[in-house]
Amino acid sequence: MTHKRSRVQRVRWVKARNHVRELNRQQAAHRIRDLRKRVEHLFAEAKEWHGLRRARGRGLWCVQSQILLTAITQNLKRMAHVFHRHNPAGEAVMPSPLPETLHRFRLPSISPSFS
Missing domain, CATH: 1.20.5 (Single alpha-helices involved in coiled-coils or other helix-helix interfaces)
Incomplete structure (x- = not known):
């Protein structure tokens, strides 16, 4: 009786394994793996280079x-x-934090006066 039960259980495991393999062949599973890989790399970088290990x-x-x-x-x-x-030429690519109209206003330079 135990031999038959183990065979039935083995067949269930094989069916489950084949079902998972079919799911992994789908396009959605491929996209999820790519996203998971990207996130895992970010956490690895945080641990290795930025001190998130402790x-x-x-x-x-x-x-x-x-x-x-x-x-x-x-x-x-x-x-x-x-x-x-x-x-790559090193030119300014970030936009200015101030609107264009504010660039014409200049703050007076403060210089120490020793009288």
Whole structure:
């Protein structure tokens, strides 16, 4: 009786395995794998290069702050890479933070007067 039960169980495992293989062949599964790979690379970079292997502080607030600062750092690095890649000559590619109308106003230079 145990031999028959193990054979039935083996057949169930084979059917389940074949079903999963069919699901993995679909286009949606391919897109999900690509997204997962991208996210895993970001976490690996954070651990290897930005100190997310260990928490620097204690408590939820400190750890969340560390993770937020690490994410900001990674995003700034990617932005710098994109701006440099689109303009390798080093010209200004980022728009000015001030509107054009404010550029004509100049602040008076403050120089120390020794009288």
